[in-house]
Amino acid sequence: MTTVLDYRSDAIVQLMSMPEEEWTEQELKDALQRAIMLELSTIPPYAGALWSITSQDDDEPVRRTVREIVFDEMSHFGLVCNMLTTIGGHVVLTDPATVPKYPGPLPGGVNPKLTVRLGGLTRESAALFAAIEKPENPLAYAGDGTSIGAFYQRIANVFPTFAHLITGHRQVKFPLSGHGTGNDIVAMKTIDDVLKAIEIIKSQGEGTDVSPENPFPGSEGELAHYYAFKEIAEGRRLVLNPTTKCWEFTGDPVPLPDTAPSAAVPAGGWANDPENTPDEPTAALLHTFNEDYTAMLRALEAAWESGASVGAAIGHMSAMRETARQIMDVRLPASPRFTYGPEFLFVTT
Incomplete structure (x- = not known):
């Protein structure tokens, strides 16, 4: 299979x-690069939604939920980067072809009917995020297509064949x-490390298969991403019906926190x-944000090329958060009910 890094290719569908049994070392490396692109693609919409919440109280329930999911996605991204580099691959983040593009589908042809957008937190955006995370057979609804989890399972099935490539470098x-408890970004030194991370x-x-948690x-009782986002979208807690033994979104209300109305x-x-x-x-604010976003991607790519610290990348993301909040304070000229939002554009010059 020829490596095609284009974000909007159907490479995952092909894989x-x-x-x-036909996968080679190159297919495994391609799959891990696609998984990196998938994980990266979720962080801008989720982070934008988090930053639109006006309260800075990390104990506010919805804010806490979205914040924890953002950190989970960062952890997933880092774990997959380690999977690729431990078998001699190179993490590609700064080729313009690999950078997430919004609005648009997920990379690799996953769920091609889904259009991922950047904007503030609303019931509608939470429903979009739930659709991104949807399992093959969710406990609260019937499944309707291949999931990201199924792609990861394929990687898990194939990886042991190439366990001899693992170097820990x-x-x-x-x-x-x-x-x-599983969120530390840890080194992939053995096949057990890889399979546990997946x-x-x-x-x-x-x-x-048996629990939405x-x-x-x-924190105790925290739901998996799909169900957590679905609670926000439905505006109701997920509960187990004692009569039918089915999970239903019929529990206590889930109020949305105050947010900047980012369009x-x-x-x-x-x-x-x-x-x-x-x-x-x-x-100028938008450009500053995009420069920090670009610098963050460059710093992450450099870190995985050498096994160095991600401290510089974290610094850029902190700057992005502060600039994003300033951007979301500015009303749109033609639609003053709404505000601007960060663009997450890769700056090539």
Whole structure:
């Protein structure tokens, strides 16, 4: 199979259509690069939604839920990067072809009917996030297609064949266990390390066959991502019906916190919206955010090339958060009910 890094290719669909016994070392490396792109693609929409919440109280229930999921996704991203580099692969984040593009589908042809958008937290955006995380057979609904978890399971099925490639080289380690018992970014030194990490990624996103709870939670009773986002979307807690023994979204209300009314970002950024072309100060904020986003991707790529610290990347993400909040304070000229939102554009010059 020829490596095609294009974010909007159907490479994952192609990989899933190949018999496992036909996978070579190159297919495994390609699959891990696609998984990295998938994990990266979820962070901008989830982070944008988190940053739109006006309360900074980490104990506010919905804020806490979204915040913990963002940290989970960062952990998943790091674990998969370690899987790729431990077998001699190279993490690609700064080729313009690999960078997430919004609005648009998930990378690799996963769930092609889904359009992922950037914007603030609403019931609708939470429903979109739940659709991204949806399991093959969710406990509260019938399944209707191949999931991200199924792709990870394919990687888990194939990886032991290539366990001899595991070197433990160029591994980045970072403590995140404060956000879940399995969330530390750890080195992939053995096939058991790899398979454990894949199980954490799958079950944190989708739950298990018997429970919607995250088995590696940051706090007791924390739901897997799909069910957590679905509670926000439905506005009701997920409960087990004692009569039918089925999980239903019929529990206590889930109120949305106050948020900045950040509008959906147009393709290519706000400069492509003639009615809402940003003024000079707003354009400067947007550019500052995009520069930090680009610098973060460059720092992450460099860290996994050498096995160095991700401290520089974390610094850029902190700066992004503060700039994003400033951007979400600025009202749209043509639609003052709404505000601008960060664009997450890769700056090539």
